[in-house]
Amino acid sequence: MRQKLAVTIAAVLLSAVPVWAHHAFSAEFDVNKPIKLQGTLTKWEMINPHSWFHLDVKGPDGNVVSWLVEGGSPNQLIRLGVTKKTLSVGTEFIIEGYQARDGTNKAVGRNFLFADGRRLFLGGSAPGAGGTEGK
Amino acid sequence: MTRVLGIVATFVLLTPVTLTAQAPARVTPAVPSKTNTTWRVSRTPDGQPDLQGFWTNTTYTPLERPKNVNKPFFTEAEALELAKKAADNEEAQTEPGTIADVHYDFTQFGLDRSQGAQALNLRTSMIVDPPDGRIPPMTAEGQKRTTERAEAAKRRGAATDAVQNQSLSVRCILMDRDGPPMLPGAYNNNYQIVQTPGYVMILVEMLHQPRIIPLDGRSQLPQNVRQLMGSSRGHWEGDTLVVETTNFTDKTAFQGSSANMRLIERFTRVAEDTIQYQFTVDDPSTWTKPWTAELPMEKTIPPIFEHACHEGNYGLYNTLAGAREEEKKTSK
Numbered sequence: 001m002r003q004k005l006a007v008t009i010a011a012v013l014l015s016a017v018p019v020w021a022h023h024a025f026s027a028e029f030d031v032n033k034p035i036k037l038q039g040t041l042t043k044w045e046m047i048n049p050h051s052w053f054h055l056d057v058k059g060p061d062g063n064v065v066s067w068l069v070e071g072g073s074p075n076q077l078i079r080l081g082v083t084k085k086t087l088s089v090g091t092e093f094i095i096e097g098y099q100a101r102d103g104t105n106k107a108v109g110r111n112f113l114f115a116d117g118r119r120l121f122l123g124g125s126a127p128g129a130g131g132t133e134g135k
Numbered sequence: 136m137t138r139v140l141g142i143v144a145t146f147v148l149l150t151p152v153t154l155t156a157q158a159p160a161r162v163t164p165a166v167p168s169k170t171n172t173t174w175r176v177s178r179t180p181d182g183q184p185d186l187q188g189f190w191t192n193t194t195y196t197p198l199e200r201p202k203n204v205n206k207p208f209f210t211e212a213e214a215l216e217l218a219k220k221a222a223d224n225e226e227a228q229t230e231p232g233t234i235a236d237v238h239y240d241f242t243q244f245g246l247d248r249s250q251g252a253q254a255l256n257l258r259t260s261m262i263v264d265p266p267d268g269r270i271p272p273m274t275a276e277g278q279k280r281t282t283e284r285a286e287a288a289k290r291r292g293a294a295t296d297a298v299q300n301q302s303l304s305v306r307c308i309l310m311d312r313d314g315p316p317m318l319p320g321a322y323n324n325n326y327q328i329v330q331t332p333g334y335v336m337i338l339v340e341m342l343h344q345p346r347i348i349p350l351d352g353r354s355q356l357p358q359n360v361r362q363l364m365g366s367s368r369g370h371w372e373g374d375t376l377v378v379e380t381t382n383f384t385d386k387t388a389f390q391g392s393s394a395n396m397r398l399i400e401r402f403t404r405v406a407e408d409t410i411q412y413q414f415t416v417d418d419p420s421t422w423t424k425p426w427t428a429e430l431p432m433e434k435t436i437p438p439i440f441e442h443a444c445h446e447g448n449y450g451l452y453n454t455l456a457g458a459r460e461e462e463k464k465t466s467k
Binding site for chain 1: 459
């Protein structure tokens, strides 16, 4: 897992900080509602503009609650060899993120971790994607 | 660390000679390849210079030259160092509890620029004319229009007041990459070019926009027919495809342009893996003089996965639903 970096970039940087999102995420999700979910994957929607992970999360009372967690555009993953089968239904995830402003069971997945703490790093090293990091 | 895709660093110099390196990791020093002075662009069956294939214009080079840089080109060493810093910056993790942290980690989805093919460029700005690398001053008319647009946006209210107040990109209608001109954003900066006798088609990955450009010399659409992406007509000048686009609308404004912007794009395949893309913005009602930018398009891995943005745009719904929920809370 990568350490937090406080990188000071020279003013001469080739480009300004890029606009990552195609919309303002802080308008969709609430910075004051950080969440940590542990659950199993029931569905992965590899869709645009952002992908969505469906998770079943078991609460302390034993009740299972379904959550939808937003991730990135899947197009580059597909170019890197990731398919729908790369992540199996039933995979256990720990997701740190922020809950939707409308208070429903939706969140943005700031960080996706496997149950054993390995970082999901789909870009270059998802299982089956050919990379090594995160394995 | 092994990545599926190494960065393809191509330095496009003033002369169409490229130095290409395929490196196993993020950004590594380029190793000059054998310079091939006998390379010639191949032809399609009907005799056009062949621009077909899949291309990316992902870059760290800014449109305008940073104010503290006063030369048109970096040295190769400087460009690599800056690209590495930019890549490190993209990979850096944000601080929990901050607005910047309310986002998925783009590196987990391969969306940081150094994880894909990239056309690195020794230029310090995309703008090559004026020579200072910056957009020329706006005319009084251009400044007035910019002010009026800002005031009109203010009158419409907050972005979350109505779906129409959200930008065309948030509404999955048009992205910067669609252009024209086609400028890269952070990710999915991919294009497919297909040529048939009499036409060139450029498909932009985001938002899956095909631009069909006739080459038969027909006139532009009538002045009263306006389109978000304008009306494009092309012709060949030697081995360069020249595309003129007019008939824009007032709903889009490239850097503050007017609906009467006349845009000239030039596509020249300068190497097997590189198209030099140049565009000139001619809009006398907005800028004191025309200006020109250029950036390379680098060959990339096919295919392009459909970017069906509107169908999956849950984010727009969530944003508006969140705003309504917060209004309910504050009105109690």
